[in-house]
Amino acid sequence: MKALIVSAPADRPLAEQIAAHLDAELAVAEVRAFPDEETYVRIDSEVSGRQVVVVANLVRPNAKVLPALFLAETARELDAASIGLATPYLPYMRQDARFAPGEGLTSRYFGALISRSFDWLATIDPHLHRYHSLDECYAIPSRVAESATPIARWLVENIERPLIVGPDEESYQWVAAVAQKAGLPSVIMDKIRHGDREVKVTGSGLPPWTDQTPVILDDIISTGRTMVETVRHLREAGLKPPVCVGVHALFVGDAYQILRGSGVERVVTCNTISHLSNAIDVIGELAAAVGTFIED
CATH class of the missing domain: 3.40.50.2020 (Rossmann fold)
Known part of the structure; x- marks a missing residue:
């Protein structure tokens, strides 16, 4: 039955x-x-x-x-x-x-x-x-x-010379899994959270990757502040406009509009939550x- x-x-x-x-x-x-x-x-x-x-x-x-x-x-x-x-x-x-x-x-x-x-x-x-x-x-x-296998497949098919960037240590498990499956380099930033909507992202070791396309990867995009701060840090380090990839597209309030306006090339999410950014099934x-x- x-x-x-x-x-x-x-x-x-x-x-x-x-x-x-x-x-x-x-x-x-x-x-x-x-x-x-x-x-x-x-x-x-x-x-x-x-x-x-x-x-x-x-x-x-x-x-x-x-x-x-x-x-x-x-x-x-x-x-x-x-x-x-x-x-x-x-x-x-x-x-x-x-x-x-x-x-x-x-x-x-x-x-x-x-x-x-x-x-x-x-x-x-x-x-x-x-x-x-x-x-x-x-x-x-x-x-x-x-989601690691579908994300890795999408990156290989759609992004030229990707560098996977984790905005904090919590993102490491997703970054490591996708990097391994796609055979791509990766780096992890450091994050200090001062509140639900205020974060500071720092990190070293970025200049050697200036020819790569940074792909900021995290499981949840909620207020978007972590990714916005990571975008700012990457651009100040001289990297190309990044692609932001999230598994779960929560996007509280105007988070999506703020992230899109922060200097990114593209924002892409998996279809676990219906959103116009969904591109990975x-x-x-x-x-x-x-x-x-x-x-x-």
């Missing part, structure tokens, strides 16, 4: 892509708000005994988590054999430590919440910094699909991760 892909209407295009990759069935599902804004869900497809995949892009998660949880619990009561969550962007990963007394460790709280309703989780490049794996905050099996990688669960 084919796996059943379930989603809210907003995530239907993503669900269709994943279903096509896996030759799975798309469920007939209804998710809507009552007049008082409470959530109504209904799965009008045969669920009993089937492997169910709830597809939900949890970017800006607070309005999206409850419908996903309710779909999972509905499938559970309809006697699904298993219920997994496929989300290209996994939120609540950056608060992975208490930086000030009294702060909530929301990454762990969110992990516990998801783990209560789902049997497994598949996502793309979660922001793992102080955590070594999702097992440290999720009590269910997980698969992490990596990674949904096949997510579908493959989902497939490891439903084919077991």
Whole structure:
């Protein structure tokens, strides 16, 4: 029996892509708000005994988590054999430590919440910094699909003489993976953060790379301040206008416009979050991760 892909209407295009990759069935599902804004869900497809995949892009998660949880619990009561969550962007990963007394460790709280309703989780490049794996905050099996191969392929096909630049040590894991797969040189900058929107980027060793096209690579572009500051540092060092590449295109407020106006050649992102900068398709990688669960 084919796996059943379930989603809210907003995530239907993503669900269709994943279903096509896996030759799975798309469920007939209804998710809507009552007049008082409470959530109504209904799965009008045969669920009993089937492997169910709830597809939900949890970017800006607070309005999206409850419908996903309710779909999972509905499938559970309809006697699904298993219920997994496929989300290209996994939120609540950056608060992975208490930086000030009294702060909530929301990454762990969110992990516990998801783990209560789902049997497994598949996502793309979660922001793992102080955590070594999702097992440290999720009590269910997980698969992490990596964007490194599609990004490396895109760089080789589209950029002349790329130099991959990581704006800080947190970007090292993505920079190293892409550089290795593409056979490209890389450097890592140093970053000092003074607040959510104020950073300082420094680094040495750039002058030998003045004939290269710098490619600033990071997993999340949120306020864009880190990349803007990195662009400024690279231009002051005499390098060419850089290409900025991000896995997850959050772009809070006017961040995209600010980054585009900072002296970059181009801004490119993966399609984990729908944005006009999307140029690198990674949904096949997510579908493959989902497939490891439903084919077991």
